Amino acid sequence: MKILYGVQATGNGHISRARAMGKYLAAAGVQTDYLFSGRPADQLFDMQQFGQYQVKRGLTFVTQAGKVNYWQTFWQASVRTLQQDIKALDLSSYDLVLTDFEPITAHAARLQHKRSIAFGHQYAFLHNIPMEHATPMTRLVFKHFAPAQYQLGLHWHHFNQPILPPIIDEEPHDVAQNEQQVLVYLPFEDQNQVVNMLKPLTEYQFSVYGPGLSKATLGHIHTHPLALKPFKTDLASCNYVLSNAGFELISEALQLKKRIMVKPLQGQMEQQSNALALQQLRLATRSDTLNSSIVANWLGSQSSQQFVHYPNVAKAICDWLLADTPTDVATLSKQLWQ
CATH class of the missing domain: 3.40.50.2000 (Glycogen Phosphorylase B;)
Known part of the structure; x- marks a missing residue:
């Protein structure tokens, strides 16, 4: 065939x-x-x-x-x-x-x-x-x-x-889990604003991937250009995922039992509907805006997120x-x- x-x-x-x-x-x-x-x-x-x-x-x-x-x-x-x-x-x-x-x-x-x-x-x-x-x-x-x-x-x-x-494109990763690590993928946001938002949250380690970013360490914030293997490794080792409401990354994060917050892309019906579904299924936290306080409250909360296996x-x-x-x-x- x-x-x-x-x-x-x-x-x-x-x-x-x-x-x-x-x-x-x-x-x-x-x-x-x-x-x-x-x-x-x-x-x-x-x-x-x-x-x-x-x-x-x-x-x-x-x-x-x-x-x-x-x-x-x-x-x-x-x-x-x-x-x-x-x-x-x-x-x-x-x-x-x-x-x-x-x-x-x-x-x-x-x-x-x-x-x-x-x-x-x-x-x-x-x-x-x-x-x-x-x-x-x-x-x-x-x-x-x-x-x-x-x-x-x-x-x-x-x-x-x-x-x-x-x-789900699953690959085995034998990596240690880091309870304080947060994978951040907000490709539709201004990346400088994303980094500035995370600066006050020094209790956590942030792995930030996005268009236009270079590999750099800014204290507790580690920025990365888009690359498959490093991203998959950080996804496997992190405890939290902060992203827009695209379907595939959330699917992989759910399969790996990560705690998730989504910020849907405004004006994009698919992402807003995804965020609604995640809310209804209790699979993730939703926020239509992001700032340091909102992210800090999510990271510090003990929300009863449901976990699934596909x-x-x-x-x-x-x-x-x-x-x-x-x-x-x-x-x-x-x-x-x-």
Whole structure:
């Protein structure tokens, strides 16, 4: 079998899922080519696993100071380039197209009548799940941005819907746990403001990752550029995670039983809905604003956060894809949530 796998590269979560899926596709002997869109090629990192991958412009949202800037999003979008890339993508040599909310591969598969399967957190919003600030426009985006013949939504709970648990790129880390260590990943915030916010909190050690940061030590604050292995090591060793409300990092943190606080990206319905779901499930603390006092109160609290454990969804999906007679999605969902 030969697969083209499209990955939305705006955030690192989609890429993390592709890392998990790619391992099992390769182990099964599947020839897989990758196409990433939504981020310039020079901003991608630690991509060796994906071989000779393609990078396209695609579509992405522009953020500034923790909020979506719809004006800049509109001006930086190139619908013409997107349409050209969709029409130019030749799928004749592929048996299947996979898409993790990547629009070029999804729409090319539809135009060329190629079998296609989509999976990702965004497809969970096609079901009746907790949502905040949902509008007819956001529902249209989730439905038509990257459609496929089969769509597998992922979430932290099934909400009595045919949704799958998260795909988690787990790697074994034999590292000591540091009860006072906090992993900080707030890529949509001003990184200087993040560092200044953490300066008074000298009782804790902060590992801060973000765009534009260099490797440096400022007393109890350790800043890092974006890099896969150091980030995974710090995630494994920390006790707390402070982040925006993206899906994949929170999924990995939940699996590792970390205490979590999220600050959802304002104006981004998906992140605000994620924060709402985390609140309802008692899986994390939510704050729509951040300052030193708010973070200090969270770190010092004894909140009764719930802990969960998810099955190996990446392997289950790969087995499902390659089965001679795959079950329906609802059955797959029930099997995994058991």
